[in-house]
Amino acid sequence: MKKLVSVKVLIVILSVLVLMFAGCTKVTTPNITGTWTITTPDGVIEVCLVLEGLNFADLSGQLGNGAITRTGTIAFSYGAYSYGTNWYFGNTTSDTMVGFVRQGPSGPVIGAWSGTKH
Secondary structure, three states, rough: OOOHHHHHHHHHHHHHHHHHHHHHHOOHHHOEEEEEEEEEEEEEEEEEEEEOOOEEEEEEOEEEEEOOOOEEEEEEEEEEEEEEEEEEEEEEEEOOEEEEEEEEOOOOEEEEEEEOOO
């Protein structure tokens, strides 16, 4: 019985320590400001991104509707087609991006994309 109580106490202490560590972890938005080479299903493009809060602008004017989360999830639109624009979803760090392309914001997945920062 004493062993069972000590195991329960150990589990509670470990749980509290895990929660304290998780609560103290700082999440920072990746700094994507800069020049990027992005490989799309349609070819390679060069863009100059400027992060403005959780949105970003492309100074080259090629990308539209760009947004990023604090954990590095990214989305933007690119291209003009008869059905509209393709939407690019993925993950990013401060140096790389990778993800998938949808035909429109919620259409079928039509390819993959990646990007590297200069």
